[in-house]
Amino acid sequence: MGHFDRALGRRRFLTALVAAPTLTVAARLGADALAPAAAGAVVPSPAQPADLTDFGDLMAAATAAETSLLVLQVTTDNRVVFQLPRAEVGQGVTTALAMIVAEELDARLSDVDTPLSDARSDMGLAQSTGGSTSVRSLWDPVRQVAAAARARLVTAAAQQWNVDANTLTTHDTAVWSPDGRSASYGSLSAAAAKVLVPAVSTAPKSTSAYTVVGQPTTRVDARDIVTGKARYALDQPVAGALPTVVARPPTINGTVVSYDASTAKTMPGVVAVTQIPTGIAVTAQTFGQAMDAKAALNITWGAGTIDSVSDSDIQGNLAAATPPLAPVLTPYVEGTFNFAFVSHAAMEVLTAVADVRSGSAEVWTATKSPTGAQSAVASAVGLSTNQVTLHVVRGGGSFGRRLFYEPAVEAAQVSKAIGRPVRLMWTRNDDMRHGRLRPRSYHRVRAGYALGNVTTYQHQMASVTVDFSGSDTGTLLANDGYASPTIGTAFFGISEACPYNFGVVTEALTEVTYKMHTGSWRSVYSALARTAEEIIVDELARAMGQDPVAFRLQFLKTDAERAVVSKVASAGNWGQAMAAGTAQGVGFHQEYRSRAACLVNIDCTTSTPRVTRAVLAVDVGRPVNPKGLQAQAMSGLMDGIATVLYAGNHLKNGAVVEGSYADFHYPRQATAPRQVDVYVLPATGSTPGGAGELCVPAAAAAVANAYARATGTKPRNFPINF
Amino acid sequence: MPTYTFTLNGRSVSVDAPSTMPMLWVLRDLLGVTGPKYGCGVGVCRACTSHLNGAAFTPCTTAVSDCAGKKVTTIEGLANGSTLHPVQQAWLDEDVAQCGYCQPGQIMAAAALLKSNKKPTDADIDAIQNVCRCGTYARIRAAIKRAAGE
Ligand code: FES
Ligand code: FES
Numbered sequence: 001m002g003h004f005d006r007a008l009g010r011r012r013f014l015t016a017l018v019a020a021p022t023l024t025v026a027a028r029l030g031a032d033a034l035a036p037a038a039a040g041a042v043v044p045s046p047a048q049p050a051d052l053t054d055f056g057d058l059m060a061a062a063t064a065a066e067t068s069l070l071v072l073q074v075t076t077d078n079r080v081v082f083q084l085p086r087a088e089v090g091q092g093v094t095t096a097l098a099m100i101v102a103e104e105l106d107a108r109l110s111d112v113d114t115p116l117s118d119a120r121s122d123m124g125l126a127q128s129t130g131g132s133t134s135v136r137s138l139w140d141p142v143r144q145v146a147a148a149a150r151a152r153l154v155t156a157a158a159q160q161w162n163v164d165a166n167t168l169t170t171h172d173t174a175v176w177s178p179d180g181r182s183a184s185y186g187s188l189s190a191a192a193a194k195v196l197v198p199a200v201s202t203a204p205k206s207t208s209a210y211t212v213v214g215q216p217t218t219r220v221d222a223r224d225i226v227t228g229k230a231r232y233a234l235d236q237p238v239a240g241a242l243p244t245v246v247a248r249p250p251t252i253n254g255t256v257v258s259y260d261a262s263t264a265k266t267m268p269g270v271v272a273v274t275q276i277p278t279g280i281a282v283t284a285q286t287f288g289q290a291m292d293a294k295a296a297l298n299i300t301w302g303a304g305t306i307d308s309v310s311d312s313d314i315q316g317n318l319a320a321a322t323p324p325l326a327p328v329l330t331p332y333v334e335g336t337f338n339f340a341f342v343s344h345a346a347m348e349v350l351t352a353v354a355d356v357r358s359g360s361a362e363v364w365t366a367t368k369s370p371t372g373a374q375s376a377v378a379s380a381v382g383l384s385t386n387q388v389t390l391h392v393v394r395g396g397g398s399f400g401r402r403l404f405y406e407p408a409v410e411a412a413q414v415s416k417a418i419g420r421p422v423r424l425m426w427t428r429n430d431d432m433r434h435g436r437l438r439p440r441s442y443h444r445v446r447a448g449y450a451l452g453n454v455t456t457y458q459h460q461m462a463s464v465t466v467d468f469s470g471s472d473t474g475t476l477l478a479n480d481g482y483a484s485p486t487i488g489t490a491f492f493g494i495s496e497a498c499p500y501n502f503g504v505v506t507e508a509l510t511e512v513t514y515k516m517h518t519g520s521w522r523s524v525y526s527a528l529a530r531t532a533e534e535i536i537v538d539e540l541a542r543a544m545g546q547d548p549v550a551f552r553l554q555f556l557k558t559d560a561e562r563a564v565v566s567k568v569a570s571a572g573n574w575g576q577a578m579a580a581g582t583a584q585g586v587g588f589h590q591e592y593r594s595r596a597a598c599l600v601n602i603d604c605t606t607s608t609p610r611v612t613r614a615v616l617a618v619d620v621g622r623p624v625n626p627k628g629l630q631a632q633a634m635s636g637l638m639d640g641i642a643t644v645l646y647a648g649n650h651l652k653n654g655a656v657v658e659g660s661y662a663d664f665h666y667p668r669q670a671t672a673p674r675q676v677d678v679y680v681l682p683a684t685g686s687t688p689g690g691a692g693e694l695c696v697p698a699a700a701a702a703v704a705n706a707y708a709r710a711t712g713t714k715p716r717n718f719p720i721n722f
Numbered sequence: 723m724p725t726y727t728f729t730l731n732g733r734s735v736s737v738d739a740p741s742t743m744p745m746l747w748v749l750r751d752l753l754g755v756t757g758p759k760y761g762c763g764v765g766v767c768r769a770c771t772s773h774l775n776g777a778a779f780t781p782c783t784t785a786v787s788d789c790a791g792k793k794v795t796t797i798e799g800l801a802n803g804s805t806l807h808p809v810q811q812a813w814l815d816e817d818v819a820q821c822g823y824c825q826p827g828q829i830m831a832a833a834a835l836l837k838s839n840k841k842p843t844d845a846d847i848d849a850i851q852n853v854c855r856c857g858t859y860a861r862i863r864a865a866i867k868r869a870a871g872e
Binding site for chain 2: 090091092218219221222223224225226227229230234235237243268285286287288289291345346347349395396397398425427428627634635636637638639642660661662666667670672673674675676
């Protein structure tokens with residue numbers, strides 16, 4: 001870990017002036033990027049690894065060697081530009097970071113730009129987006145760099161006006177003097193660039209002075225989105241870039257034995273047919289023509305890597321691989337759980353635009369692993385990394401999917417082969433049948449209780465191996481020595497912790513590897529392991545004659561955890577009379593130095609159960625944008641509803657059965673709750689925790705528990721309607 | 723190749739295209755109008771939703787020949803100059819969008835609904851089929867009600 005400055009309560013970041021004609025300030029990102037957690041609570045259950053170090057901490061440690069710089073610039077036309085080394089996939093990081101910059105700089109939010117950085121090889125893994133770490137990791141250095149810039153602007157104004165810098169104030173992207181004079185930051189920028197020693201403090205302001213951070217704020221890109229101006233990869237105006245789709249095998253990882261493109265090549269609009277390692281690419285004037293010609297290809301496919309494997313085989317092997325639970329001498333509750341494969345099914349399919357020339361390449365893609373993508377593209381087309389410019393563009397959803405960058409590599413391969421720029425798109429079928437899946441999992445849980453206490457809690461999870469390779473997350477864990485015995489078990493160890501005082505707690509993951517496309521899916525193991533755990537919590541409460549909310553309040557470890565549960569119970573009117581076939585359910589989750597609870601009302605009176613109302617409470621320590629946090633909570637809620645009730649993928653003879661939203665049943669309006677209320681708790685700490693994945697496990701658990709109470713069943717297999 | 727003429731966002735345009743070419747690719751690949759998004763290509767996700775003679779349609783399943791002589795409106799043509807359509811304004815007021823990819827289609831579907839049904843009920847809103855994978859449904863519902871003046 002980096003050096004922790006106890007006197008300040010958080011680390012200081014060295015900032016530096018960058019030699020430039022206008023004010024440009026940089027802070028180092030890396031070793032100091034994340035604060036370590038405060039010491040753990042006083043608990044009967046000893047702390048598990050995830051209580052002490054989580055993925056965010058690991059990311060800071062693993063990128064400690066990087067000396068990359070975060071750069072903030074003030075332009076002469078009064079724009080404040082912060083090149084954001086993260087991906088924007090809907091989670092609102094561009095808005096949150098613009099708010100932090102505006103706050104510390106006393107700039108108008110509308111004067112702040114947060115363009116996504118191109119891949120920066122100097123930054124390496126420090127540029128990756130994942131593990132709900134973006135705001136956590138950038139909070140301290142960005143505040144520091146903005147505060148340092150402000151001090152130089154104030155100093156420059158004081159020099160120009162020949163007054164004491166301490167008499168000057170800042171607001172609305174300008175410096176103001178007591179006599180009412182003002183100078184815009186843009187007009188001061190050139191002079192500020194020459195200020196070596198600021199005359200006022202460069203320390204970030206105290207949280208009590210905040211006027212932007214903590215205020216509910218509309219997304220900075222909202223107007224572009226509602227007017228259709230927001231540009232995703234395929235919308236980029238790259239002249240002459242030709243639509244390209246890829247014919248992919250009938251089973252996972254099947255290979256091309258031979259193909260005949262003679263008919264396809266004569267079809268209207270077709271420009272080229274190219275074999276690449278993953279299939280046969282067809283390039284045409286329009287995507288419609290490319291798809292038509294793809295259908296006319298005559299391809300002989302070889303076997304895939306799991307052609308004889310179906311769900312039942314995997315389920316059997318997972319069960320067989322799961323270590324037995326230890327017998328307990330007390331009364332106990334127990335359950336075995338199965339969760340199906342789930343596609344990420346981001347609304348925007350996988351896409352990339354590539355223009356590969358001799359000696360250089362340019363790529364546009366939405367990726368959360370930009371430097372990984374950049375070097376993968378370079379090696380795929382025989383260039384060096386610094387010959388590849390990779391533009392990170394906004395993505396239409398990710399849910400973990402865009403940590404991987406297959407389309408960038410494929411687009412580059414095709415562009416190189418045909419000598420033209422291409423826009424490559426996976427069709428929805430490709431995305432669902434050859435994309436990555438949240439792995440199928442199997443869980444054995446047993447909890448023993450005696451004399452009003454839970455004395456033992458055992459959870460053995462077996463999962464198809466999450467393939468982290470081809471993502472920055474995988475590289476990061478491997479670099480940090482976490483590849484043994486597997487990256488997945490290491491990740492499980494640093495992400496999963498039982499939040500309850502349940503005596504002797506044993507939790508472990510066993511992975512079973514299949515040669516198929518899996519990946520991290522929003523909250524990775526948590527929405528599986530914690531959902532199973534929260535179901536057992538409800539069953540423990542019932543067995544011990546307690547109310548599920550009262551039980552959680554008794555056994556949770558900290559007041560902060562109890563606070564979110566209490567909030568949803570009161571706001572959601574827990575315990576209200578419910579008609580037959582309907583019920584309430586609760587779920588709780590803590591991770592990423594944040595905590596969340598969810599309460600739902602469910603209606604199971606028809607064959608399609610529906611969550612009719614949901615209440616969530618989130619405590620992220622220090623909320624930056626409550627509106628954005630509410631959005632993430634609503635989104636997590638829908639993922640919980642989807643994966644528990646409706647949405648999963650069948651694997652049959654080495655192929656994914658579902659091909660689009662017609663059979664992959666992600667909720668629509670008719671299966672979404674009509675009423676959702678999200679309470680963002682006021683700041684309880686000085687630094688923000690993570691939020692992007694936080695609510696998925698809490699919501700999934702609440703839905704499962706409500707279903708159990710409405711139907712009088714013990715749900716064990718998910719999704720329930722499958 | 724035949725030529726088709728239609729009104730696109732208030733302007734008359736002509737394109738040379740095979741008669742069966744889906745309008746989504748005519749708009750995106752031939753005319754460079756990228757507001758309508760691809761999400762499935764088979765009419766199930768509704769990300770491409772736009773208006774044909776004022777009613778919602780899915781360009782991915784509509785041939786260019788079926789648009790000849792008609793009025794096509796995409797998300798780019800919904801606002802009146804710099805004045806947003808009330809549905810777009812409601813979307814801003816409710817901060818609906820997350821990734822934004824489904825939102826052109828959602829907005830066009832909502833605008834078409836409100837045109838034919840000034841005060842949609844919750845059941846009417848439930849009938850909207852557009853998928854939002856980011857799960858913005860609650861805010862979409864609130865925005866539709868706001869645009870309806872509730
Ligand atoms: S692209 Fe899915 S309905 Fe048109
Ligand atoms: S906002 Fe992302 S799919 Fe709807």
